[in-house]
Amino acid sequence: MFERIAELAIRRSRLVLVVAAVVVALMGAVGAGAFGKLVDGGYSDPGSESSKAETAIDDKFGGETNLVLLVSAGEGRADTPGAERAGRALTADLKKEKHLENVMSYWDTGNPGLRSKDGGEAMVAAHVKGGDSASRDNAKEILDKYTGKREGGLDIRATGSTVVGQELGTQSGVDLVVAEAIAIPLTLLLLLFVFGSAVAALLPLAIAVIAIAGSLAELSLLGGVTSISITATNLTTALGLGLAIDYALLMVSRFREQLDAGAEVPDAVRHTVATAGRTVAFSAATVAIALAALAVFPMYFLRSFAYAGVGVVVIASVGTLFVMPALLNALGHRVNSGRMPWAKRKRAAASAARKPLWGRLAGTVMRRPALTALPVLAVLLVAASPLLGINFGTADERVLPEDAESRQVSELLRTNFDGDDNSAIHVVFSQSVGTSPLDAYAKGLSGLKGVVRVESSTGTYVEGTSKPAGPAGAALARPDAQRVNVVSSLTPKSEEAESLVKAVRAAEPPAGTAPLVGGTDADLVDSKDSISSNLPLAATLVALTTFILLFLFTGSVVHPLRALVLNGISLSAALGVVTWMFQDGHLAGVFGFTPQPMDTSMTVLMFCIAFGLSMDYEVFVTSRIKELHDQGESTGRAVVNGLGHTGGIITAAAAVLSVSFFAFGTAKISFMMMFGLGTGLAILLDAVAVRGILLPAAMRLLGRSAWYAPPFLRKFHARFGLSEGGPAPAPSPSAEPAAGTSQEKDSAGV
Structure with missing residues (x-):
């Protein structure tokens, strides 16, 4: 298959590029309608008791209270004649609003629970009609009309789930704009630095456009038949750009390597597709599997990320496999056009060095695996230790900044009233x-x-x-x-x-x-139960399918186990750090958030995305190690040379990708800040600590057993396995000579 893709790119590169441009234009036209079809919410299990109770209340009683107006009587009391007249008039006006039901106030019920302890404030409770998105639009209309100063000296402010949701949506949009304003320029600068030429730096952007346009088109089509969270578009943008950079960097680096070794452009394209292209396909499969696991959860918020994530991964990989080879064939040696001055110095320094930095580091680790790996492992385990006390919750007004009106009003209701009807x-x-x-x-x-x-x-x-x-x-x-x-x-x-x-x-x-x-607390109980009951299934699916894919790729049962263990350690460390911050409250003053239990849905989402990207880098490294091992190098030499070739690529890709996530550290919504910082940290930990140190140490300790599989599985892999193939590589000036059989060199170590 990969050979045919390469030949198509070589012989019909212009046709491939024209077809790709037309398809992107069509996807862009379809995807433009996505934002009108996507909705807010989706955090609750529709089959839970709390959801059934909400439905019953909607059907029988016109809906739960989701809008609370806090009415201040100024310097007087809420039950003075003037305030009472104004309050009754306000209640009567609200009962006439077509978007409101179940309007109740202190003035028409006399319920003392709806009046503050000091008597200066009173509540008006109501239900805003419509689903999550519609009710927030309707609430905005009500708030624009009624909040602020009114006749009779009343001052009105609002809270409730619709108002909190509305402010979350508005703040999310602002946070996304700020994050992209930071991430996009930094990403472009990093691309220039990493690729070293202006032309090469533009190639990932072409793949990113394909991935993002295709994913938005997918979400637009799905949004017409099922509920899709609008937050999924954030993942589409960040992951589409990140994967495009990862895959393009791998392909361009292999293509340049072949050109530098003296290969003709068509041969370089063939070898790039057969090796790096195959790696991209496997990598995409592992990331897609991790994100597909989100579909087992009943909340459409999480399912939406499964749809968006799998879509962007598949489309990014297809674009990379078909469009990138055509671009490389059309550009040829011009891929290095617009070379930056520092890239020339970097190439000269690399040619003078016997091994790249990551190869030298791998060699050091493999000579002293315990001395180098144990301190790193200890640090990661200490970082993971806060997970022992982790608690989970769901988003409420406390995720908003302290100056958000709905949050301030909610806090007043809790402190100034005998119980909060809004959270009953x-x-x-x-x-x-x-x-x-x-x-x-x-x-x-x-x-x-x-x-x-x-x-x-x-x-x-x-x-x-x-x-x-x-x-x-x-x-x-x-x-x-x-x-x-x-x-x-x-x-x-x-x-x-x-x-x-x-x-x-x-x-x-x-x-x-x-x-x-x-009620809100019952919804939290049910959401935690729903996620915890489905989490074992999701984890089993991810682990099992990842194991099978890595076995088919490597022919070993040890490599998949090693990968799962190391990825689990790095992810636990990243989750431990964000738990230490966002639950336990460390650095809360620096970043400006309110400590609270970890958001259940965002934690699961962060884990799946970070796991998928970790496996992305695992496949990058393992594919090159296996390629060298299949060519006859010992395990030790294959690891050293494999990391020498791919370590810089992975570090560069991780640095660029982490910028997209770290930019969300500027968010004012705390769970978005947690997601961005946690995912960015997980990416860097995996790229540096795991790939740079723990992986070579584990490979040194495992030795030849790293490639072990039972005889019946070896036969299965020989028949059905997916190994590297394609044309032989051009000789690389930086490669170390291989001598003897792989078994002889395995016994010799590094």
Whole structure:
């Protein structure tokens, strides 16, 4: 297959480039409509109890509260005649809004829980109609109309899930623009530095355009038939550019190596496709597998990254395999045009050196594997140690900067009011419930630890005592349904709040009923359960398929195990560092975030992306080592020369790719900052610590056993394995002479 691709690029390079340009134009036209089809949200498991409770409340009661207006009476009190008149007028106006349902306020219900402890502020609670994206658009219309100063001396500010989501969306857009404004210029400068010529530096951008345009077209088509998170576009941009750089750097480096060795342009293209092209195909398969594992999770936020990630990987690899060889054939020696001055000095210095830097480092490590690897391993394990105390949560207003209005209002609700109705636990019965059983059930819930009050159609309960429900209670009853609100004083999404959810679910319901328990804290409990229950399947799929692919590539059962262990160590270290920062609060003052439990979805996403990119570099190195080993070099020499050839490529690719992720360290949304810093750190740790030190040390300790496979698997690989092939390479002036058989040199070591 690779031979045919090479011949196509050589004989029909102009045709390939013309077809590619037309396809990119078509994909761009389709992809332009993606942003109108993608949606926000998708963090909840649609099959969970909390999601079913939300659906039942939407169907029976018009929806949960997702908008809270904090109304300040200025210097007076909320129950003065003037404030009361203005408050009632505000409530009446809100009830007329077509986008609002279930509007309740202190002034029309008299519920003391809706008035602040000092009496100077009151709440108006409502449900904004529509799905995640539509409700936020509708909320913006309401906020533009009602927030700020109003007649009667009222000052209105807003919070609630719709407002938090709206501010998250706005801030995400700002953060993305800032990150790209930093990453793109730095990436271009790094490309010039790494490639050393202006023409070569533009080649990754061509592949990036193909990958990003194709992925957006894919998301646009999928967005018409299923829910796709708009956040997936961020991954498309960052990963598309990063993989384009990785793959282009590998292809261009091999092509230049062949030209420098005296090969003709067609022969250089053939050898580049047969070797580097094959590596790109395997690398893309490993990255795609890691990202495809996200599809096993029921939240469409994570599934969206599976669709976007697999799409961008496949399209980037196809573009690299078909378009890049055609570009290289068309350019020929002009690929080095516009050479930078430092590139000439670098080439002269490299030719004077017997081995490249990474080859010399590998040789040092393999002579003293324990002395060099153990300190690095110890540092990585210490960095991973915070994972022993990791806790998980979901995003709320605390991920926003401190000056965000919805966050400030939410904090005021928690401190100035007796319980926050916005974060109440909702219990819904999809059938009628008798007055006496409902009274006993609500009274029992009011005695649970942390509960401030329980609201139902039969009354308001505080520590087992009750008083009439008033007008608010009527909204909690339907002929075929009942609803109970459990309001607590606990910090939302804390361990205590999660325990309260479990206690409410464990409470004995009225006979013959099966209530559903929902709310923000219940959603957190269910999301954690959903991810934890699906995580073993996802991890097994990633490990098993990665093992199979690496076995087919290397013919060894040891290489896949070694790769999985080393990648696990480096990823654990990166996750440990971000846990130390974002959960435990270290450096919070420097980066300006609020410490809180690790965001469950973003942590899983970061792990899958970082794992895939780690395997990307694993394939880069292993492919060259195996190629040299198959040519007769000992394991030791193959590792030294393999890292000598690929170490600089991997380091350069990691440096450029990490810039795209580190740029998100400027984000004001804390989970985006965590994702960017954590992924960038994981990439650098893998490229330097694992590929530069732990891999050669492991190969030295394993020796010839690194290539071990049981006899029946060796036969299987001989028949079905995918080994390097293609034309013989042109002689390289930097290659070390090989003498004797690989078995003789394996016994001699390095």
